Amino acid sequence: MLERKLEGRELHQLLPHTGSMCLIDQVIRCDETTIECLSESHTKGDNPLRNDDQLSAVHAAEYAAQAMALHGGLLAQRTGQRQPGGYLVSLRGVTLHASRLDTLHSTLVIHATQLLADRGNMLYHFTVSTNEMPVAEGRAAVIVHAEERL
Numbered sequence: 001m002l003e004r005k006l007e008g009r010e011l012h013q014l015l016p017h018t019g020s021m022c023l024i025d026q027v028i029r030c031d032e033t034t035i036e037c038l039s040e041s042h043t044k045g046d047n048p049l050r051n052d053d054q055l056s057a058v059h060a061a062e063y064a065a066q067a068m069a070l071h072g073g074l075l076a077q078r079t080g081q082r083q084p085g086g087y088l089v090s091l092r093g094v095t096l097h098a099s100r101l102d103t104l105h106s107t108l109v110i111h112a113t114q115l116l117a118d119r120g121n122m123l124y125h126f127t128v129s130t131n132e133m134p135v136a137e138g139r140a141a142v143i144v145h146a147e148e149r150l
Contacts, residue, residue: 111127
């Protein structure tokens with residue numbers, strides 16, 4: 001489905017965030033059920049998720065959520081529609097394999113697979129890793145704003 005890598009302004013237009021809160025740098029693969037993204041924003045000192053100059057691995061869930069939003073946006077774009085806004089409502093079975101993201105110097109690889117999509121409810125499995133190690137994995141449920149459901 002994705003003919004070329006997606007990055008920069010074109011990518012950021014599909015996210016519900018602006019500025020440095022857009023954590024994903026590039027979409028490298030996307031099809032009907034999966035998306036794979038890259039990010040190096042965890043290495044930047046101005047990452048808005050940092051606290052006391054540290055970035056907890058729990059924030060890997062936000063990277064995954066942004067990948068899911070991009071997946072929905074790209075699917076909607078294919079049909080000439082706009083992705084409705086949504087909420088991350090649940091994280092389940094999350095395993096953290098690292099304690100912090102800011103100590104990882106390699107690019108983050110964010111992979112999300114849509115397990116279910118039904119009338120505005122979506123369930124994804126996600127993994128966040130580097131070339132050297134897994135960082136986080138789990139499942140995330142997303143619900144589309146009720147007034148915007150298709």
